[in-house]
Amino acid sequence: MLTLENIDVTLGKNTKRARKVLQGLNLTVASGEFLVLLGGNGAGKSTLFNMIAGGIAPDAGKLCIDGQDVTAMSQAQRAQAVSKVMQDPMQGTIAQMSILENMTFAYRRGQKRGLSLYDNQARRELFQDKLRLLGIGLEKRMHDQVSGLSGGQRQALSMIMAMLQPAKILLLDEITAALDPASTAAVMDLANHIVREQRLTCLMITHDMAHAIQYGDRLVWIKDGQCVKSIDAATKANMTPAELMQVFAGF
Amino acid sequence: MTFNEIIMSLEVGLIYGIVALGLYLTFRIIDFPDLTCDGSFVLGSATASVLIQAGVNPWLSLLAALCAGALAGMLTAILYLRLHVTNLLAGILVSFMLYSINLRIMGGLPNISLMDGGTLLYDAPVLQLLMIACLMCALLSYMLLTDFGLSLRCIGFNTKLASNSGVNVAWMTMVGLALSNALVALGGGLFSQHQGFADVGSGVGTIIIGLASVMLGEKILPFRGVVSGVLSCLLGSVVYRLFIGFALHSDALGLSTSDLNLVTGLMVIAIMVVSKREVC
Numbered sequence: 001m002l003t004l005e006n007i008d009v010t011l012g013k014n015t016k017r018a019r020k021v022l023q024g025l026n027l028t029v030a031s032g033e034f035l036v037l038l039g040g041n042g043a044g045k046s047t048l049f050n051m052i053a054g055g056i057a058p059d060a061g062k063l064c065i066d067g068q069d070v071t072a073m074s075q076a077q078r079a080q081a082v083s084k085v086m087q088d089p090m091q092g093t094i095a096q097m098s099i100l101e102n103m104t105f106a107y108r109r110g111q112k113r114g115l116s117l118y119d120n121q122a123r124r125e126l127f128q129d130k131l132r133l134l135g136i137g138l139e140k141r142m143h144d145q146v147s148g149l150s151g152g153q154r155q156a157l158s159m160i161m162a163m164l165q166p167a168k169i170l171l172l173d174e175i176t177a178a179l180d181p182a183s184t185a186a187v188m189d190l191a192n193h194i195v196r197e198q199r200l201t202c203l204m205i206t207h208d209m210a211h212a213i214q215y216g217d218r219l220v221w222i223k224d225g226q227c228v229k230s231i232d233a234a235t236k237a238n239m240t241p242a243e244l245m246q247v248f249a250g251f
Numbered sequence: 252m253t254f255n256e257i258i259m260s261l262e263v264g265l266i267y268g269i270v271a272l273g274l275y276l277t278f279r280i281i282d283f284p285d286l287t288c289d290g291s292f293v294l295g296s297a298t299a300s301v302l303i304q305a306g307v308n309p310w311l312s313l314l315a316a317l318c319a320g321a322l323a324g325m326l327t328a329i330l331y332l333r334l335h336v337t338n339l340l341a342g343i344l345v346s347f348m349l350y351s352i353n354l355r356i357m358g359g360l361p362n363i364s365l366m367d368g369g370t371l372l373y374d375a376p377v378l379q380l381l382m383i384a385c386l387m388c389a390l391l392s393y394m395l396l397t398d399f400g401l402s403l404r405c406i407g408f409n410t411k412l413a414s415n416s417g418v419n420v421a422w423m424t425m426v427g428l429a430l431s432n433a434l435v436a437l438g439g440g441l442f443s444q445h446q447g448f449a450d451v452g453s454g455v456g457t458i459i460i461g462l463a464s465v466m467l468g469e470k471i472l473p474f475r476g477v478v479s480g481v482l483s484c485l486l487g488s489v490v491y492r493l494f495i496g497f498a499l500h501s502d503a504l505g506l507s508t509s510d511l512n513l514v515t516g517l518m519v520i521a522i523m524v525v526s527k528r529e530v531c
Contacts, residue, residue, distance in 0.1 A: 091411055110416070
């Protein structure tokens with residue numbers, strides 16, 4: 001479970017351009033809940049994710065994961081509990097390394113990285129099993145460099161990478177923004193499948209109204225750094241994207 | 252070029268090969284343009300020489316050089332990470348200040364002679380140097396093939412992903428700089444034992460020579476992968492020395508030792524131009 005209480009975040013602190021991005025934000029995400037976040041540009045969605053992951057410290061407020069206060073925990077320590085898939089597939093993977101190296105790196109997320117060789121049979125078999133889920137033959141290309149993969153393949157890989165090590169909270173930040181329609185559908189199906197099968201507590205940012213209706217248990221609209229409207233699964237299931245737009249236009 | 256001169260080039264090539272390993276670690280692995288090495292090379296050289304003069308075992312003197320270099324690297328890291336000095340300036344500053352420190356270590360003398368003996372590389376230095384250089388290559392390759400080494404490589408390629416994945420980027424940068432400068436200082440320590448003297452000015456251009464070796468090595472062994480990357484530094488350094496040796500000893504070219512910097516600089520530029528063409 002994720003609990004955010006009265007969170008304030010200022011970006012560019014102590015500079016002329018200091019801007020309060022999150023203001024008294026309150027949000028609770030139950031264990032196993034798949035929450036979809038919507039909001040205009042600059043509403044504070046990405047900042048919220050960054051703050052949950054530990055990249056930005058809040059000025060005020062409290063952040064709890066499964067009842068434990070993690071507000072003061074560093075990003076490195078928090079990585080064990082929080083996993084994030086980034087918007088740009090180029091950022092979620094390491095282009096200059098092989099698929100095997102990428103997966104090995106992700107496999108140790110939030111774990112101790114010691115002085116034993118990273119490549120071994122057990123790991124390879126585990127990674128191949130995970131890659132087989134994608135059904136695009138990546139399991140046979142373990143030694144290929146990631147720079148040779150398409151954007152869709154890279155994003156699918158970064159989804160798998162984010163889930164190699166169990167996380168309490170999964171953050172999906174506009175994961176299909178850089179993809180073509182076919183890859184978008186494939187990556188969204190994969191994300192939904194993984195989240196549901198593993199009963200993950202997941203927060204997803206999207207700008208796609210159809211995705212917002214199709215996926216997730218609850219929908220939250222963020223504006224000016226606050227959660228201003230929440231719509232449950234039953235209500236949103238009967239809405240069209242246009243109706244949804246209209247609801248939010250009122251805020 | 253006589254046989255002796257070729258052997259000499261090989262020896263110096265191996266010594267600077269260790270320096271090139273250090274530069275490979277910063278410039279290629281953690282992607283930090285570290286200019287501390289001009290200072291840390293002399294630091295290693297001065298530390299080892301002074302200790303040898305005081306009668307300390309030459310192996311121990313190399314260990315001390317290694318530690319001194321690591322400290323210099325950590326100082327650059329602290330300037331960059333804690334005091335937010337830009338990476339290039341942090342290295343230049345430390346290197347600049349090391350000049351005074353090196354003179355202090357050398358008791359105020361600009362050079363120290365080790366002609367009285369007590370050094371490692373007394374006879375058959377090629378074998379000993381080959382042994383030390385190969386050992387360093389093996390250790391570095393092994394380190395880069397571990398989970399730890401993988402995270403070191405990742406902070407150079409994708410810092411954001413590294414911090415998202417729980418890697419303490421600041422700490423790893425510090426470790427990378429310390430290891431790199433330790434290798435450079437080890438090179439300095441070996442150099443003074445090989446030449447039989449330490450000179451406070453001997454570090455000038457270490458970066459360019461090291462980079463020339465790294466780049467040349469990448470041309471000779473253009474394979475992706477950690478082990479070939481590490482080996483290419485050593486190979487590049489030896490080839491560089493042989494090339495310089497031939498260029499300076501050829502009567503037809505009419506070059507003298509003082510033309511070394513010009514030849515090296517032109518070589519670096521040539522390699523960069525050739526690399527750009529291949530990309531297109």
